[in-house]
Amino acid sequence: MFIPHTDAEREAMLETVGARHVEDLFADVPARHRFPKLNLPPALTEMEVLAEMQSIAAGNETVRDLVSFLGAGAYNHYIPAAVDAILRRGEFYTAYTPYQPEISQGTLRAIFDYQSLVAALTGMDVSNASHYDGASAAAEAVSMAQAQFRGKRNRVVVSPSLHPMYRETIRTYNPGAEISVIGDGVGGGPAVGLKSGPEALIPLIDSNTSLVMVQYPDFFGRIYDYRSLADAVHAAGALFAVATNPLALGLLTPPGEFGADIVTAEGQPLGIPLSYGGPYLGLFATRQEYVRKMAGRLVGETIDNRGQRAYVLTLTAREQHIRREKATSNICTNQGLIALAATVYMSLLGKHGLRQVAELCYQKAHYAAKEITSLPGFELWSKDPFFHEFVVRCPQPAAKINEHLLDHSIIGGYEPGKDYPGMENHLLIAVTEMNTREDIDLLVDALAEVSND
Amino acid sequence: MTEPLLCELSQPGRQGVRFPEPDVPTTPLPGSLVRENLPLPEVYEADVIRHFTRLSQLNYSIDTGFYPLGSCTMKYNPKINEETARLPGFAFIHPLQPAETIQGALLLMYELQEYLKEIGGFAGVTLQPAAGAQGELTGVLIIRAYHTSRGDVKRTKILIPDSAHGTNPATSAMSGMSVVQLASDERGNINLDALRRECDDTLAGLMITNPNTLGLFEEHIAEVIDIVHKAGGLVYGDGANMNALLGIARPGDLGIDVMHYNLHKTFSTPHGGGGPGSGPVGVARHLVDFLPAPIVDIVEDADDENPPLYGFVTPSKTIGRVKSFYGQFGMMVRAYTYIRMHGADGLRKISEYAVLNANYLLARLRNTYNVPYDRGCMHEFVMEGCWPDAPNVHALDIAKRLMDYDFHPPTNYFPLIVHEALMIEPTETESKQTLDVFADTLIKIAEEARLDPEVLKTAPHKTPVGRLDEVKAAKELVLCCGVEYVDNSKELAPA
Numbered sequence: 001m002f003i004p005h006t007d008a009e010r011e012a013m014l015e016t017v018g019a020r021h022v023e024d025l026f027a028d029v030p031a032r033h034r035f036p037k038l039n040l041p042p043a044l045t046e047m048e049v050l051a052e053m054q055s056i057a058a059g060n061e062t063v064r065d066l067v068s069f070l071g072a073g074a075y076n077h078y079i080p081a082a083v084d085a086i087l088r089r090g091e092f093y094t095a096y097t098p099y100q101p102e103i104s105q106g107t108l109r110a111i112f113d114y115q116s117l118v119a120a121l122t123g124m125d126v127s128n129a130s131h132y133d134g135a136s137a138a139a140e141a142v143s144m145a146q147a148q149f150r151g152k153r154n155r156v157v158v159s160p161s162l163h164p165m166y167r168e169t170i171r172t173y174n175p176g177a178e179i180s181v182i183g184d185g186v187g188g189g190p191a192v193g194l195k196s197g198p199e200a201l202i203p204l205i206d207s208n209t210s211l212v213m214v215q216y217p218d219f220f221g222r223i224y225d226y227r228s229l230a231d232a233v234h235a236a237g238a239l240f241a242v243a244t245n246p247l248a249l250g251l252l253t254p255p256g257e258f259g260a261d262i263v264t265a266e267g268q269p270l271g272i273p274l275s276y277g278g279p280y281l282g283l284f285a286t287r288q289e290y291v292r293k294m295a296g297r298l299v300g301e302t303i304d305n306r307g308q309r310a311y312v313l314t315l316t317a318r319e320q321h322i323r324r325e326k327a328t329s330n331i332c333t334n335q336g337l338i339a340l341a342a343t344v345y346m347s348l349l350g351k352h353g354l355r356q357v358a359e360l361c362y363q364k365a366h367y368a369a370k371e372i373t374s375l376p377g378f379e380l381w382s383k384d385p386f387f388h389e390f391v392v393r394c395p396q397p398a399a400k401i402n403e404h405l406l407d408h409s410i411i412g413g414y415e416p417g418k419d420y421p422g423m424e425n426h427l428l429i430a431v432t433e434m435n436t437r438e439d440i441d442l443l444v445d446a447l448a449e450v451s452n453d
Numbered sequence: 454m455t456e457p458l459l460c461e462l463s464q465p466g467r468q469g470v471r472f473p474e475p476d477v478p479t480t481p482l483p484g485s486l487v488r489e490n491l492p493l494p495e496v497y498e499a500d501v502i503r504h505f506t507r508l509s510q511l512n513y514s515i516d517t518g519f520y521p522l523g524s525c526t527m528k529y530n531p532k533i534n535e536e537t538a539r540l541p542g543f544a545f546i547h548p549l550q551p552a553e554t555i556q557g558a559l560l561l562m563y564e565l566q567e568y569l570k571e572i573g574g575f576a577g578v579t580l581q582p583a584a585g586a587q588g589e590l591t592g593v594l595i596i597r598a599y600h601t602s603r604g605d606v607k608r609t610k611i612l613i614p615d616s617a618h619g620t621n622p623a624t625s626a627m628s629g630m631s632v633v634q635l636a637s638d639e640r641g642n643i644n645l646d647a648l649r650r651e652c653d654d655t656l657a658g659l660m661i662t663n664p665n666t667l668g669l670f671e672e673h674i675a676e677v678i679d680i681v682h683k684a685g686g687l688v689y690g691d692g693a694n695m696n697a698l699l700g701i702a703r704p705g706d707l708g709i710d711v712m713h714y715n716l717h718k719t720f721s722t723p724h725g726g727g728g729p730g731s732g733p734v735g736v737a738r739h740l741v742d743f744l745p746a747p748i749v750d751i752v753e754d755a756d757d758e759n760p761p762l763y764g765f766v767t768p769s770k771t772i773g774r775v776k777s778f779y780g781q782f783g784m785m786v787r788a789y790t791y792i793r794m795h796g797a798d799g800l801r802k803i804s805e806y807a808v809l810n811a812n813y814l815l816a817r818l819r820n821t822y823n824v825p826y827d828r829g830c831m832h833e834f835v836m837e838g839c840w841p842d843a844p845n846v847h848a849l850d851i852a853k854r855l856m857d858y859d860f861h862p863p864t865n866y867f868p869l870i871v872h873e874a875l876m877i878e879p880t881e882t883e884s885k886q887t888l889d890v891f892a893d894t895l896i897k898i899a900e901e902a903r904l905d906p907e908v909l910k911t912a913p914h915k916t917p918v919g920r921l922d923e924v925k926a927a928k929e930l931v932l933c934c935g936v937e938y939v940d941n942s943k944e945l946a947p948a
Contacts, residue, residue, distance in 0.1 A: 001794065002529055002721075003806050004884040013813040013885060022805045025812055025829065026701055028670035033706045035801070039571055043796030046533050053790060057542025059557025066554070070547045073777060080470045082498055084539075090516030091509035094530050096861075097727035102916040103856055106512035107726035110505065113459040116934035120492045126932045129727070132583035135777040143627070165777045172745070172773035175594060176629045223486050253488045266777065275538075276558050277548030277778025278583070279729035291930065297727065302926035304918040305911075314926040320586070320623035321867075325632045330623035333584045337725030340505075347459055347501045348469035351493040356472050359482070367477035385483040406551060414549055437476040 063274065063411065067439045069368075071389045071430025072219070072414035073134065073163050074277065075269045077247065077357070078433060083271045083344045093337050097297075101312040102304075107336065108311035111299040114343040121249050121346070121354075122263040123256025124285035128296035129334040131282030134243060134266025135169035138162070138213065140284060140295050140329060141241040141262045142170050145211035146179065147293050147328060148239060153210035157201055160184035160194055161218035164419040166243060170213075179210075194220075194420065195382060198229040205236045211262075213241040216255060217248055220416070220428060221365075221389030222382055230259025239290075246270055246283060246342075248387045250349075250358030262286050271345025272338055281338040292318065295329030357433050361388035364440065365431035371444045372429070375451040381426055389430040391416060391423075394450075398427045401450055408446045456507045460934035463494035469501050511917045512726070513861050519887050521814075523833045523864035523876025524618070524666055526696045526718035531794070534721065534787035543786050548778040552752075552764045559763035562749040562779065565789045566733075569714055572792075572800065573692075574705025575735030577768075579744045580780040585693060587775055588713025588732025589624040589660075594772045595711055595736060595743045596658045596687045597628055602743075602770055608657040608685070614643050616667055616868040621660045621691060630657060637870055641669040641826035643677050652684035662691040663704070666868040666876070667826050668811065668833035670697075678708035687711065687740075695719040696880065697808055697832035700801025704735075711736045716781075720788035731784035746771040747779070806881035807832040810888060814879055817892035821899045825871055833878035835871050843902040846909050848873040851898055853920065856913035858894045 005013075010022070019025055026034060044052060063076045070076075087093060091106060098104030098111075111129045118127035131137040142156055158167055158181055171181055183204055185191025192200040198214060205212060212233045217223045226242065233240040241262040242255040247269035255263045267281030268274075286294050292315065300314035320327040349357060365388040372378050377395030394401055398415040405412040417424035431440065496504075513520075520527035538544070546555050566578040582588035593611065600608040611625040614635045622632045633651055638644045643661070659681045663671045671677060678688050690704045690712030696719045698704065704712050716722045716731035724730075736744060747765035755761040765779075795803065808831050815834045819827060822836040838848025852862030852875070864876040879888060901908055913919065 001799070002531060002882050003802060004882070005806060005809075009885040010809065013809055016816045017809070017812045018816070019812070022809055025805075025808045025831075026670075028672055028829075028831075029702045030675055030707070033702050035701065036574070036703050036706065038700055038797035038800065040568060040797045040800070041793065043799045044793050046531075046794065049790055049793050050533060050536065052793065053537040053540060053786070054542075056557045056561055057537075057540040059555075059560060060542040060546050061550075061554040062541055062545035063547055063550075064541060064545050068547060068550075070549050072549055074548055076545075076547065078472070080498075082469070082502055085502065086505045086509075088535070089506065089509040091512040091514045092505075093535075093723045093725050094515035095512045095726040096520065096522060096525055096527060096724050100513070100852070100856070100862055101921050102853065102913050102918055103513035103861065104511075104726075105917050106508040106510065109456070109458070109508050109511070110726075112933070115932055116458070116460055117493065119933045132587065132729075133777045136583065136587070136775070163777075165774060168774050169776060172594065172775055173590075173627075175597065175772065178629065223483060225486060249488070250491060251482070251488065252486055257488070273544040273783075274547050275544050276546045276555065276782040277780070278776075279731075279781040279783050280777065291932070298932060300926035300929075301931035302922045302929075304921050306919045308918055310918040310921050312921045312923055312926050314923070314930070314932075317927075319619075321619040323623070324619045325622035325626040327619070327623040327626075330586045330590060330620050330627050331584075333586065333728035333730045335725075335729050336727035337723070338729055340726070343459075344501060344505060346493060347496055347504075348498060349493075350463075350468055350495045351491050352468045352495065353470050353472065354493060355491055360472055360475055362482065363475045363479050364477055366480035370480075385486065402551065406554070411547070411550055411554070433472055440477070 066409050066411050067442060068411040069413050069429045069431060069443060070411050072428055073266055074274055075430060075432055076274060076434045077269055079271050079273065080348050082348055083341050086344045087337060087341055092340060098313060105311060108299050110340050110343055112311050114339045115299060117343060117346045118283055118285055121246055122285045123254030124263050125288040126291050127285040128294055128298050130339040131284050131296055132335060133280040133282045134264065135166045137264035137282030137284045138166040138243050139170045139173040141213060141264050142174065142211055143329060144262065144293050144295065145239045148290065149210050153208050154179050155208045155210065156181045157183040157204050157209055157212045159201060159214040160191060161220055162213055162215045162243060163219050198224050198226055201229060202232040205232055205238060207236060209236055209238040211239045211241055213243065215243045217245060217387040220382065220391050221386040222384045223252060223387055227258045234259065247358055250354035251362060261290065267342050270342035272341055279335060279338050281335045281342055293328065295331050297334050360433040361431065364435055365390060368429065368431045368440045371440065372447060375448050377451045378447065388432060389428060391426050391428050394425050394427055396450055397424050401427065404450055405446050410443055410446055458934050459504060460494050462496050462500050462504060465495055467495040467497045469496055469498045518859055518861060519883060519891060520861040521863050521877045521879050522861060523878040524693055526878060526880055528721055528880035529882035530721050530723040531791065534790050537790045538783045538786040556763055559749050561789055562785060563763050565785050566749060568792050569733055569735055572699060573712060573735040574703025576738040577741035577744055578733055578735045579748055580733045580785055581745045581775055582713065582732040582734055583776050583781055584728065584730030585713055585715045585732040586620045586624065588734045589620055590627060591734045591745055591775050592689050592711040592713055593624050593628040593630060595740055596689065598743045598770065598772050599687065599740060600657055607655050610655045611657055612651050612659045615870050616665050617660060617662055618691060618693060640672065640828060641667045642672050645673060645676065648677060648680055652680055654685065656684050656686040658687040658689055660689040660691060662694055664694045664697050664831035667835050668830040669826060670831055674707055693718060694832060697804055699804040700797060701804045705737060711740055716784050716788040721791045722784045722787040729781050729784060731781040742768045742770040743772055744768045745773060745775050803881050810879040810881060810883060814877060814888055814892055818895055821896050833876060835868065835874050835876045837871065837873050838865065838875040839873040840902060843906060846902040846906050848875050850909040850912060851875065854898050854909045854912040857915045860891060860894065
């Protein structure tokens with residue numbers, strides 16, 4: 001299959017090596033553990049494995065088979081055909097990390113294009129070559145703030161409307177008592193109300209605060225002007241981090257314009273298939289003054305010995321393969337190919353396309369919100385502006401409503417009660433350009449059947 | 454190399470893809486929150502395709518040639534993997550869908566967990582970590598949580614051999630552990646006396662790569678593990694070199710407590726130019742309760758009429774989650790495909806031929822290049838890229854010269870314990886013909902080093918760009934396109 005050796009070649013090679021049997025090459029392995037019998041199903045040919053995989057895949061109902069209003073950090077968007085056409089190029093997807101720049105200019109220049117696009121989109125000075133996903137990028141923002149203050153400030157303030165998975169990942173990355181994470185009430189620390197607005201975080205900020213992190217649009221889809229919060233963070237000498245949805249930035253004021261020091265994002269909306277949660281893409285951008293504290297790969301421009309403009313991984317002295325235990329992070333890979341997908345997506349849509357798709361999401365979500373809240377028993381949970389996702393309070397438990405919707409081939413919204421006690425009767429509904437007016441009307445009709453008129 | 458940057462291709466008014474007009478009544482935009490300018494390029498589809506296709510042609514890749522990159526396992530990536538990962542039933546499912554609508558995905562994850570447990574000899578597996586380094590972080594956090602759960606809080610010391618990957622010490626430091634480096638002995642093994650000296654009641658664990666980065670199987674593996682366990686420590690296995698051990702030995706059987714797999718090395722998922730990787734972690738029985746949440750399990754057993762129902766469970770003492778959702782699912786589909794195509798015998802054959810190929814290259818090269826720890830090798834070996842009679846030639850020059858002969862260079866200057874290291878891992882997917890041309894080329898370069906060292910010092914000559922000024926890159930720090938996009942802010946003002 002994938003091993004080319006003929007029997008004659010194997011024998012010739014063994015002779016060169018000076019071994020009689022292939023087994024002889026494993027003499028250093030303790031005899032009693034050598035050559036275990038693995039209990040695995042028998043091998044399949046390509047033809048058979050494709051059939052098996054099709055059969056397993058058929059056990060899933062997709063967001064194309066059903067009508068879906070699920071978001072909560074992963075979104076169903078249209079991916080232009082040209083994105084996968086580029087990803088399918090073996091020269092990109094079967095290449096290694098571009099440590100040898102002379103034969104890796106393709107990857108390096110694509111990353112440089114990516115860094116340029118992310119910086120422009122977020123309104124920041126510099127972007128790295130990406131992290132694993134939105135959650136790990138958020139955790140890296142905390143590590144960067146700790147490095148910035150050399151451990152002298154040890155409190156991180158997070159908004160309770162920062163994605164629950166991001167907050168959990170931040171805590172997993174920081175298990176000791178060295179850093180306390182407050183603001184969301186998890187673990188007994190102080191908490192602000194979900195509806196009290198960004199300024200409610202200000203009293204929690206002091207001279208021991210290293211980082212304040214919010215989401216934009218927040219986990220519930222709401223969009224806030226964070227300027228006064230950013231000013232308060234800076235007045236305390238701390239860093240301000242904003243986790244964002246890059247697609248929303250096609251429409252919304254970029255965090256760089258309201259005082260963000262670090263912008264992180266889940267890059268999945270930028271042309272990445274839902275693929276059951278991964279591989280996704282962690283965007284990470286910052287201001288020029290913090291670039292040396294930022295983790296992750298970076299590509300810089302330079303010249304070669306023939307005088308040509310060329311690109312190379314730079315500031316590698318921050319990284320684990322040079323600095324070992326003193327590195328800014330243990331990160332070794334980025335999400336190279338997924339960053340390429342986002343780069344191609346942003347290139348194709350460009351200035352006008354990204355704005356157009358963001359507006360479509362906004363318009364359709366607002367239509368859906370208006371129609372749903374015209375039903376008796378359904379009302380918007382928050383009056384604050386939102387982008388393409390919103391919370392409705394329902395007349396019945398959300399789990400029960402979702403079961404009813406699934407009977408109508410509709411995947412309803414996320415149930416925020418899973419993360420926020422007291423919200424069991426609420427649904428978080430996401431609407432994108434993929435949802436037609438007919439889809440939305442179908443949802444509204446199905447919800448009407450459970451409304452309490 | 455004349456390909457412009459994307460930003461330089463931009464022409465005001467172009468757009469590569471368009472979307473339908475809204476089919477719903479419109480709502481006013483949130484005025485003060487709308488951005489005034491979106492400085493992205495304006496290009497059309499053919500610009501984009503040509504730009505990125507031309508960029509791709511500047512890359513070396515497995516699909517274009519031999520990639521003998523030590524410790525990276527650059528094996529051929531089967532094309533069928535790309536088809537299965539893109540099946541709509543896998544590509545278009547949302548991670549928060551109700552369990553009853555994604556039983557196929559959960560079955561695949563459950564079976565992959567089972568396969569990896571069987572292959573590695575472990576009692577539990579998490580598929581969540583996004584890459585090897587995140588797998589390491591997960592493993593060290595599990596070790597930390599294990600000791601903490603027993604009230605053994607002073608165990609914060611992690612021992613790491615001097616031949617280890619840089620991620621090992623970086624991960625330990627990131628997990629709040631202190632790092633002590635262990636010297637290797639003259640046969641490339643862990644120095645047992647040095648190990649014993651460090652095994653006190655502050656020992657949290659040992660991180661070991663086996664075979665190690667010299668490509669050598671640790672000769673005293675049972676004793677090493679025993680010493681650590683007797684001192685109350687746990688043993689972390691870096692699974693980067695698992696391609697040598699499939700069906701050869703199970704790390705769990707050897708006594709390793711926790712190990713990460715690299716699906717992008719051992720199980721053929723593509724490296725993607727630097728990711729996505731995927732770093733599942735296997736653990737022994739006593740660590741199962743600490744795995745990251747969630748993991749997939751059977752939540753309702755099968756009966757006469759129904760298949761089992763799969764769902765997520767949270768281990769009782771979980772360290773928490775290390776990323777969003779459940780891991781790099783697309784990579785899991787590829788690895789599952791690969792394991793299913795091999796079965797037990799096929800997996801063992803992979804490691805047998807990976808090791809045969811490495812030993813064959815070693816046999817062909819050991820008379821030309823000095824091999825400092827020469828006792829036969831597993832799937833890779835390390836030789837010195839320098840000779841006393843060619844004093845100005847370094848491993849770097851050999852690496853660069855290989856590019857002129859259409860080969861990717863080996864890993865160089867790693868491991869740190871070998872002077873002018875060239876680390877060669879051929880993998881099982883290369884033929885005898887390819888290995889022979891590669892060995893002949895390295896022998897020819899050794900001749901050039903004596904006869905015409907300048908041709909090595911100035912190499913590469915045939916690549917799209919020559920050697921780069923890396924100091925200038927770090928000093929001037931140009932990290933994004935300096936060209937200003939045309940400002941169409943008026944056009945983009947809020948409607």
